[in-house]
Amino acid sequence: MTAKGHVSLHGIHKTFGTFEALKGIDLDIQPVEFFALLGPSGSGKTTTLRILAGLEAPDDGRIMIDGNDVTGTQPGERDVAMVFQNYALYPHMTLAANIGFPLKMDGVAKNKIPDLVRQAAARVKIDHLLHRRPGQLSGGQQQRCALARAIVRQPRLFLLDEPLSNLDAQLRLETRVELKKLQRSLDVTTVYVTHDQEEAMTIADRMAVFLDGDIVQVGTPDEVFNRPLSVHVAAFIGSPPMNLFAGQLEQGAVKVGDYEIKLPKSPDHAAGDVTVGVRPSHIRLSDHGLPARLYLSENLGESMLLNFLVDDQLVKVRLPEVRRFAENETTALSFEPEHIHLFDQKTGLRIGS
Amino acid sequence: MFATERNFALLMVAPGLLVLLLTTTFPLVFLLWNSFHTVNLAMPFLDGFAGLDNYARMMADSRFWHALQLTAIYTFSSVALQLFIGLGLALLVMQISAGQWLFRIVAILPIVLAPVVVGLFWRTIMLAPEFGIIDFIFRILGLGQVNWLGSPTPALISVIIIHTWQWTPFAFLVLLASLAALPPEVFEAAKIDKAGAFQRFRYITLPLIRPAVVIVVIMRSMIALSAFAAIFAATGGGPGTATEILNLYAYKTSFVELNFGYGSALAVSLLVITICVSGLLFRLRTAHRG
Amino acid sequence: MARSASKAAAARRNGFLIAAASLLLLIWVFPLIWAVIVSLKSESEVLAYPPRVIFEPTFQNYSDALFGGVSILPSLVTSLIVSTSTTILTIIIAVPAAYAFARLRLRGKKWLGFYTLATQMVPPVGLVIPYFLILNKIGWLDTFQGMVTVYLTFSLPFAIWLLVSYMEDIPREMEEAAFLDKANRFQTLWHIILPQVRGGIAVTVIFIFLNAWNEFLFAVQLGGNTVRPVTVAMFNFVSVEQTLWAKLSAAALVAMLPMIIIGIAAQKQIVKGLTVGAVKGGGRL
Missing domain, CATH: 2.40.50.140 (Nucleic acid-binding proteins)
Structure with missing residues (x-):
């Protein structure tokens, strides 16, 4: 089995008005890697994730996934899934409908959807809540639903935008562990945006440190912690x-x-x-x-x-x-x-x- | 992706814009065109290009100036009354702990009535001489009889009252909603800072609800400027021309005298006034921001 | 002691507030109550002086208004047809336009939005004059299609702006999530946006229906024997039957009953629409 989910970015530039969000970044993410994009707010990490997802178009540069240039393609064509910071659950649908929505859009046969939904929900332990709507759930349960919606169609790339930031401290620590376990069991390349360096250190295989629209260091948590390449990273x-x-x-x-x-x-x-x-x-x-x-x-x-x-x-x-x-x-x-x-x-x- | 987004957006707005263009803009252009022509359905043989004749006639027309004056009085006084009564009542109702829903329900009633029906109600069972209830109340209070809709000044006052009666609930409801949306902590902080009731109103409430107040003024002015049905039903612009605001004058010139050219010119003048007033009010609104 | 005194003062103050507010309440509700009373009287009772509060109520006026010689039933049907068609047509055109204004990238969107807003401010008299000539020329005077066309002039700009403000409230991530879930733009509008603005659409429908039902100027001038909405029927009633106030009151109350029911039932939504419209600068009531 050839590993899927090899991502590389080449010379990505992005400006919003006069604000230079990304100043030409290069990045290479290996298949099955848990990769964190770490940086303070406004450093360009979320923009990078959104460009990867296809929600923003770069002004310049190329995005390659598994050797294919996807720079100009629609988000839906990239076979990527994303968990948003505020989860972006569809409030008018039950959990089952939320999780099943990507399958429905993908044209999966109607009679197969309920089983796939139940499996995905079981992985994040919310299969007993499938008939509820997002508004009836706690923050942690909503977060799990967003995860289930992302994993249900087995994407080759899994994008997480500060998924733990809306949880309380206790729950964040627990979920962090589960998230890491989940990623291991799924064997899917995961890109994880966070501003919390402790989170990045504990969860990621490798990470990229963003500062002012540039990547200032890429490495394992050990390398970044023990050999910061610049005084800013330090x-x-x-x-x-x-x-x-x-x-x-x-x-x-x-x-x-x-x-x-x-x-x-x-x-x-x-x-x-x-x-x-x-x-x-x-x-x-x-x-x-x-x-x-x-x-x-x-x-x-x-x-x-x-x-x-x-x-x-x-x-x-x-x-x-x-x-x-x-x-x-x-x-x-x-x-x-x-x-x-x-x-x-x-x-x-x-x-x- | 974004090229297709633009195309999709265009596809989405195109029907709406096309309909607006055809149903509002085209008739307005035609109105303007007519205002430079003689268009008289009674004497179609005179029709033709008239240049600025209609506008020259307007400048020299005392009935126009009178209508303009009435429009100003009508708009200003009814909007001012709606705002003051509406704000006062909203502040009052905010103080009442229970039963606010009753006020909201009652306030909805005048708003949902057709203005023409409101005008008819007031013209008949409310204000009619001898048999109207207001007349009766005035008599038992010993205030004498007033020919409300039959003599000039009372008629003008009456149509202003009718408009105010119908639309004050609008101001009341909007202001009540914006008062209810204010954070209570601000008032608690002000109380701790020893601000009295009036000071709290002057320095906290008023600045916070100013956007709502300005919007109420803008919207009510626009509506007052184009008010038609209630006056038309209550007085028909009379007695004489005592309640003939510009709106009614333009209407009557067109549809009673069948002089569509001059009627168009009058309507254009109303349009220009509406644009100027709204521009002025919108500028006030942005000037107070920040 | 001091506490009970201040309590009494507070109670007095509250009593005064309630009295003052109730008086104003009465002023608003009185004409309607009076109309109800008059509608239950016989015509001779109406003209009695002093007006009697105790009398034998009769429903004759209501049955006359509905089934008598000058029945308003056909006009009610006309109003229903015109208002319903206007509402449906407006929603169909306004929803996609509002979505584009609220969400999509579009060249000159700001100007197009301003244009839409400006069309809403046109005084109706400025439209009824050219429309009379235009509809006359194309033979659409006193036709349903003519009336609905004219009603679009006020319903469409208003609907677009009201819907825009509701659609702007939906988080952008919701659509982005749908795009990532392989929904195309149309599917996103259909499956994600529309279900979430159901409330906004309901408010818009109420407003359009209300305004169309209550409209008078266009109706009286551009309608006729075929298309005669209730507002015109009411007006004609008074012109023809000068003093039959009891019948007028009954007919008017019947004509306004749907609006009163809608108003009370949807009171919350209407106020929300008023305030949303107020904040965004829309609203023509």
Whole structure:
């Protein structure tokens, strides 16, 4: 069986009036991959999804699915299914009619539809609700109905536009797991738009990080988290995000203020001003290092988030255990060389590996 | 996909636009054309191009100016009355906790009646001398007898009252709906900020319902400018020309005197006035935005 | 103490409000009630002075109005035919146009929309004059097709604008979902949009029917012996039978009964239509 659902975008441009939503993006999504498009609002991720679906036409560029150019085709001709952020269930139809609608439009024989609908509904555990209308359902059930409507005709590509954002926090965590399981069992290429980096990290095989109409990094969650390619990605990924300090790169070491960190091997970069990034969980409290004053401590129950002031800069530190701290207490912050991320101060690009 | 969308859209609007073009725009062009001609069904042998003759006659026609004046009085006073009574009643009814539905039901009644029937009711059982109920009420209250529809000023007042009676419910219902749609938190916040009832009305309610007020004024003005059936049924424009607004004058010139050329010119003038008034009111509406 | 005093004040205030509002209520409802009373009197009773509230009611006027020498039954049928045809024709033409205005990309849509709105503002007298000449020329005076054509001039622009505002309320994703579900544009309109604007269509139907039923100027001038709607019949009744008020009241109430029933039954929808129309700048009642 040849895997279906290979998607590639080439040089996609899209402007809305004077707003440049996409500045020429390229993307390659492998069959059966769970691929997340991650970025803040207005970064172009949803536009990309809608262009993939055929709901928007790109100004420039090509969209290929399984080797066919689908750039000029109608949404219905692409064999893709989509779950909308607000689900877009047809309010005047029962769940059964909602889920069966794509089959009906596709010309599936009438007597086959009820069985297919029941199977799809069973997969998302709403087969007991088929006679209800969307208005009589909870948000979670509506979301499942939208999923069922998408999977019922076994598309080669599954598009999800922030499908969990309208659910409450508890339900979101549960659904996230189920969604991942569902995708695995269906073996269908899935493109998933979200602004929630934690969601993208946990659910996706690979992801593309969008910023201002450009893709700034593509990679597995591990790669994006551990090797952010630019200071912008570093500042966007992680909760709370990476701390960034102004520093100087010298021979074999980097200095932040008076605190010098020896580097195991010299990066291939000229000495000078750099941005030094350290994740909150990689900072330790110790006797030597950056002098810091505690501004506010937040007790998260099983861990602590400490807000320090280093000079006038707010630095976040995540502590794995809970302790009492007095405000204005002074201490020093230190970090290990292997946990440091270096970025060129001018271009914002990553230095070294 | 979007080329076909445009074609599909064109297919969808084409019948509607074609019908509108044929049924509204073409007759209007014909009206304009007629206004530059002599078209007299009583004396068809005189028909022909007349240039601006009809308009020149209009400028010199005291009956036209009188009709224009009446139109202004009729429109302005009936719209003002509808707005004030309608708004007052809407504010009143908002205060009443139960039974609002009764007011809504009653208010619907005048709106759904045919204006011609309203005019006939008022002309006969309400305002007729001797036997009309209003006449009776005036007599037992010792206010004397008024020949409501038979003498000039009372007749004008009567047709204004009739129009106001029928259409105030419209203003009332629209304003009541927009009052009911206001978020109560705003008023609670204002109360906490120590705003009195009048201040709440002046600084909170009025600005918030202004769009609805402006729309009511626009719509009611348009309707008042083209009001016909109720006046026609109640007074026929009389006594004499005391209630002959421009609308009725254009109608009578065309269909009673059969002078369609001049009638067309009068109708064109009404059209121009309607366009100007609506343009002015719409500008007011956008000027107050933002 | 203070509390009960303020409670009493509130009750007094509420009582005053109700009294004031009820008075205005009475002013509106009175002419109709009075018409009902008059319609139940004999003609001589109508002319009695002072008018009596206690009298022996008779339904003679109603049976006269319906089945007597000047029966309004044929006019009721005429009104029904004209109003129904106008309504059906308008909806058929207006629904697709409204969909295009509300949803589709179309060159010059803004101007076309403005044009539609503007046609609604034309004073009827500006149309009745040219129409008389036009219909006369093509032999459509006093015909059903002529009357319905003329009625389209007010029903169509209004219907388009009312329907546009209802269609704009439907989330765009609904259609996009349908496109992805392989529905074509026509199927989307039919299966997705139309079922969701049923309420809006109902309101539009009520408004058009009401306006067509109540129309007078076009009817009196462009109709005649063949096409004589009830509004004209009422008017003629008074012109011919100057003082038969009881019969007039009975006939008028019968003629208006369908509208009153519609008005009370669909009160909520009518108010919604008025306000939707009000916000969008439509509405001709």
